[in-house]
Every structure is written in C-alpha cells, then in structure tokens.
C-alpha cells in the first residue's frame with residue numbers, strides 16, 4: 001500500500017544520498033565487481049546506479065518493489081547472523097513511492113532482460129529489454145509527490161557533499177570493487193579495484209599514503225585492521241575518520257574516544273587524528289537493527305572493544321616511532 005510505503009520512505013530516504021547508499025548496498029549484495037554512479041543536480045533530478053551483479057529474473061524484478069520483499073532473510077535466525085547489508089526489504093519499495101524509477105536487469109541464464117517503470121508505487125510498464133548481466137536503476141525526480149520534502153533539500157553543493165560522503169564510505173569498505181561517480185557529466189571518482197591502503201590513497205590524494213600507520217590486532221572478540229594518520233598530520237577539523245564494522249561504515253562516538261585516547265600526549269590542542277579502522281566481529285555480538293539507516297550499531301561488549309582498540313593503536317604508534 002502506497003501510504004505505508006510513503007511513511008517508510010520518510011525513514012529510509014532523507015535525501016538523495018540515502019538513495020545512493022541503499023542502491024550501492026544492493027549492488028554489493030548482488031556480488032557486483034563494477035559499480036557506476038551517475039547523478040544530475042546533486043541527485044535531485046537523476047540518480048543512476050549500474051552494476052554487473054547477479055541481476056534479477058522477471059518475477060524477482062517485480063517483487064523487489066514490494067514492501068518487505070527481501071531475498072536476504074529466510075528465517076528469524078538469519079537476522080542475527082547478517083552477512084548482507086540489506087535485510088529490511090524496504091529500500092526499493094520506499095524509493096519507488098517517492099520517485100520515478102526505471103529498473104533494467106538481467107541474470108546470467110536469461111537471453112533478454114526486463115525493464116520496469118514505476119511511479120508512486122505503481123508499476124506503469126514491464127517490457128523485455130536489452131541489458132548486460134546485472135542491474136541498472138534510474139531514480140528520477142526524487143520527492144516529486146512530497147513537495148515539503150523536496151523543498152527541504154539543501155543546495156546542490158550540500159546535497160552532493162552528502163552523496164560523496166556516502167560514496168566514499170562504501171568505496172572504502174570495498175576496495176576490491178571498481179567504483180565510479182559522475183556528476184553533471186564530469187567524473188568525480190574513478191576507483192580501480194585494489195587493496196585498502198591504495199583505495200584510501202586514491203580517494204584522499206597522493207600524499208595520503210605516507211601519512212598512514214598500519215594497525216593490526218587479532219583477538220578472540222575482534223579483528224582490527226586499517227590505518228591511523230600520523231599525529232603530525234592530525235587536522236583542525238574532523239573529517240577523515242572512518243570506522244567499519246563487518247564492512248559497514250558506522251558512527252561511534254565511544255570508539256572515536258578510544259582512538260583519541262590512544263593518541264594521548266601526541267596531538268596538539270584541538271587536533272583530530274585521521275583513521276580508517278576496520279573491525280571484524282561475530283555478527284551475533286552486534287545489533288545493527290537499531291536505526292533504519294544502519295549507521296549506528298550496538299556491541300555486546302563495548303568496554304573490551306574500547307580497550308583493545310586503544311591498545312592496538314598505541315602499539316602501532318609506538319612501533320612506528322611517531
């Protein structure tokens with residue numbers, strides 16, 4: 001039902017960047033190795049995501065716009081051992097409720113693909129189409145039917161900043177996937193598949209590489225890897241600070257504090273360290289489902305995590321004599 005979809009949409013889709021995030025996560029879940037993002041007018045006019053993932057068959061393609069039509073949870077048990085990013089089955093239904101959407105998709109097995117056009121939750125056409133294996137989704141005129149929302153959007157500069165932030169988070173979490181981002185016809189990012197260190201450098205510029213100190217720690221409850229920026233490169237403003245838990249970007253003031261504590265005595269006043277830290281934990285020991293946009297999670301044992309993170313970083317900083 002359209003109303004439920006519109007309400008859900010308000011939770012899942014706050015701005016164009018939220019659409020980008022959901023579509024990128026779907027492409028990753030579909031096993032894509034190349035993902036292209038094209039936007040116009042900071043995503044207000046057009047957001048297109050093209051992937052070479054497994055695609056969808058005729059029926060699955062239709063089903064994907066139904067609310068709670070997720071192919072990713074089969075049992076309640078699955079909810080606690082999430083390996084995929086999506087699991088609510090709300091994103092596509094929500095997006096289709098508040099935009100004009102065109103989906104083109106094809107699986108390996110099929111000869112021709114299928115193209116679905118949908119507008120305000122109503123499918124207006126489904127036809128066979130030519131498409132390589134994979135999925136292409138075009139989202140046009142976001143919030144066309146909710147003027148209050150549309151008017152609430154910020155300037156193109158602000159909305160495209162949000163898009164770039166989401167894009168970078170996803171790209172940092174998946175260095176082995178090729179990503180590109182084009183805005184109004186110009187290329188903002190072209191990221192070849194590589195390792196973590198090189199992906200960070202490709203995103204933040206040539207000099208980044210020499211600023212990074214590796215952090216590695218493997219314990220019973222967490223595997224920590226990634227990099228912290230050397231103290232002399234700490235910034236006056238927050239910015240390059242990233243936590244990923246099981247390949248998802250998360251925000252955690254608590255863990256941020258652990259990093260800052262590890263830099264104790266090494267930073268000038270009011271300087272923030274950069275960090276790109278990847279934590280792997282048992283999915284059963286976290287709860288990701290506390291926020292619809294999934295950037296906050298709850299850890300079972302956050303005190304131990306804090307202590308381990310701090311000591312791992314201290315150790316690395318000591319080892320690299322910084």
Ligand code: ADP
Pocket residue numbers: 022026027030051053054055056064065069070071072085086087088089090091092093134135
């Ligand atoms: P969720 O990701 O939570 O399952 P979504 O609304 O984001 O819910 O997507 C619904 C379903 O549509 C997914 O479970 C998946 O089966 C299918 N789907 C969406 N995007 C893609 C894609 N890019 N490639 C293949 N299948 C997709």
Ligand code: MG
Pocket residue numbers: 022025026085086087089091092
């Ligand atoms: Mg999804």
